[in-house]
Amino acid sequence: MPGKILVTGAAGFIGSHLCERLVKEGYDVVGVDSLTDYYDVRIKRENLRELKGNEKFTYYEHSLNDMDLGSLIGEVDVIFHQAAQAGVRASWGNRFEEYIDSNIRATQRLCEAAKNHPIRRFVFASSSSVYGETTNLPMGETQLPKPVSPYGVTKLASENLCLLYKKNYNLPAVCLRYFTVYGPRQRPDMAFHKFILRAMKGKPVEIYGNGTQTRDFTYIDDVIEANMSAMAYNGSESVFNIGGGSRVSLNSALDILHDCCNLELDVRYKDAFKGDVKHTYADIALAQRELNYKPKVKLDQGLAYEVEWVGRLIRKLGDS
Ligand SMILES: NC(=O)c1ccc[n+]([C@@H]2O[C@H](COP(=O)([O-])OP(=O)(O)OC[C@H]3O[C@@H](n4cnc5c(N)ncnc54)[C@H](O)[C@@H]3O)[C@@H](O)[C@H]2O)c1
Numbered sequence: 001m002p003g004k005i006l007v008t009g010a011a012g013f014i015g016s017h018l019c020e021r022l023v024k025e026g027y028d029v030v031g032v033d034s035l036t037d038y039y040d041v042r043i044k045r046e047n048l049r050e051l052k053g054n055e056k057f058t059y060y061e062h063s064l065n066d067m068d069l070g071s072l073i074g075e076v077d078v079i080f081h082q083a084a085q086a087g088v089r090a091s092w093g094n095r096f097e098e099y100i101d102s103n104i105r106a107t108q109r110l111c112e113a114a115k116n117h118p119i120r121r122f123v124f125a126s127s128s129s130v131y132g133e134t135t136n137l138p139m140g141e142t143q144l145p146k147p148v149s150p151y152g153v154t155k156l157a158s159e160n161l162c163l164l165y166k167k168n169y170n171l172p173a174v175c176l177r178y179f180t181v182y183g184p185r186q187r188p189d190m191a192f193h194k195f196i197l198r199a200m201k202g203k204p205v206e207i208y209g210n211g212t213q214t215r216d217f218t219y220i221d222d223v224i225e226a227n228m229s230a231m232a233y234n235g236s237e238s239v240f241n242i243g244g245g246s247r248v249s250l251n252s253a254l255d256i257l258h259d260c261c262n263l264e265l266d267v268r269y270k271d272a273f274k275g276d277v278k279h280t281y282a283d284i285a286l287a288q289r290e291l292n293y294k295p296k297v298k299l300d301q302g303l304a305y306e307v308e309w310v311g312r313l314i315r316k317l318g319d320s
Helices: 015-024 041-052 069-074 093-114 150-169 191-200 220-232 249-257 287-291 299-317
Strands: 003-006 031-032 057-063 076-081 122-129 173-178 207-208 214-219 238-241 246-249 267-271
Touching: 003 015, 003 122, 015 031, 015 041, 015 220, 031 041, 041 057, 041 299, 069 076, 069 093, 076 093, 076 220, 076 267, 093 122, 093 150, 122 150, 122 220, 150 173, 150 267, 191 207, 191 249, 191 299, 207 220, 207 249, 214 220, 214 249, 214 299, 220 238, 220 287, 238 287
Parallel strands: 003 031, 003 076, 031 057, 076 122, 122 173, 173 238, 207 267
Antiparallel strands: 214 246
């Protein structure tokens, strides 16, 4: 069993689930998060609530951009780098600075600090957004990435930084390209969270585009499983697609929310956003072969868990 494990973005959707899984398995975890205000920080504090009472969890509320990463990394031998400024749509315009800081600069600082330490594994949270618009489906890891959003550009740059440090300094980096992750704690800017919340409040649900766009939805527990496998991985591959095997159109997802989760949806179609791709669809053969990755949770089941959680969140926080 390794020593301490560092999880960046520990208060976020994916980072908090990962921390919980690691402490449950007996690891000592150091979590870092600057609690950015991209979405309601009360949700992030709620994500951390159980972890904070656990003696195996140490938490630093700090930005990766100005903390002393050398001494932090000196204590750890596995790093899960989940922190980022997420979100495709907000990455246009004035907020781009935040994407440069939290995605590119923070990743460079982390790689630079980690290169001098005997890290056993460095797992980077990459994204399907690196692929951009393609008719070459399913998307394979060797395909030329051509992001179509500023967010995707920063995730690709961050991924490349990890791979550069791997090549030049033997940083044991593995990049996991997540495909639209959903489930309890999903970020409030993401489609399912918004749909469920609005439907529960009797408000119209807005779809950008005509709803025929497809996404390869990936349940949170499957993503966490992929991270655990990446920590143990000893092979030579560096980049893996982590898709959910539940590729459906947004319209079909709405049908599932209606039929399986009993949500009444008043759907309004709006113009598509620039940077939103038409389809995502992961080829997960490499992850299956190398990481023994097999997504288990089906969309109707995963959505039912998310609906339950959004209901609890509304009761706890009121408006969110
Ligand atoms: N959720 C998805 O569907 C999805 C898909 C593809 C990739 N990803 C990637 O997975 C990772 C986690 O995403 P998420 O959905 O949990 O997002 P999230 O916003 O819930 O979590 C990210 C956390 O990082 C923190 N953070 C941002 N900048 C920081 C900095 N400079 N220093 C310290 N903390 C900082 C934020 O406060 C936030 O709590 C991100 O790297 C994201 O790009 C997510």
